[in-house]
Amino acid sequence: MKLSAEFLVLFVATIAVAGFVAAQIIPMIAQQAQTTDAMISGVSIFSTGRVILNVRNVGSVDITAVSVTVYPRGAGSQTQPVGTFSTGTSIPPGGERSLSGFLSSGGSGAPSLVAGQQYLTIVTVTFSGGATKSYPVMVVCLSG
């Protein structure tokens, strides 16, 4: 088989252009495919143990569960939390949910939260596939 010079030039140029375009697009697609991130806002905890928060899915996979763990301000990670709240949910990419519930102290009785005191709230978001991300938020406990 004998190839013409024009064909060769066209062939090489096509490969060069296609390779260049692929090199630009593939990393962007790969980066988007693996994004797991959330925006946490409106976190409020009340002295009765009630907790309210908004979770926005800014990643590209579903959020399947959200848990909230509340520690006293300044406490280390080994400290026993004041209370925890977990809920299953389904938040698709781009979606937002307002979640609310009551903290559980793990033992008997309601968790002891004092209005006006600061608490470190760790919001842990679980994504479809099992990946998790934690978002620390400092809040002042409100009465009610």
Added chain:
Amino acid sequence: MKLSIETVILLVVTIAVVGAVAAWGMGYIGASMAGTPDFTPQVDQCLRERTYIKIKNLATVDMVRVAVKATVRETQQECDVTYVDGSLVDVAKPIKPGDMVQLEVRGYTANVGDRITFRIECTFADGKVVAKDVAAIVRSI
């Protein structure tokens, strides 16, 4: 048209060089655009004695200083801004590109129900300064 082998080689080399220059140029332009200093502010909780705000650094350079002015009833007040652990945002402890951190704003005077407009002024490592306003109502504890 009949092309010589030299012409073909020259064309291929030209295409390769143009492709490389274009790739470098697009990367440079992309980096320059991404490097535009920007941030997103968000008020977490606004109380009489302190306000928690979140800031996300959308630039590709460190954020090395955050200053906040609070305007309450047309009176502007300079505020103290720290991370929630009490440390300052500075060159030694900057807000990294892509990071979202919570800051504590104190040192203003307001009453429950007041509307506060926070002017958040962020300085980036390249010297650029970006300011944004965010408003919130003071809540009671």
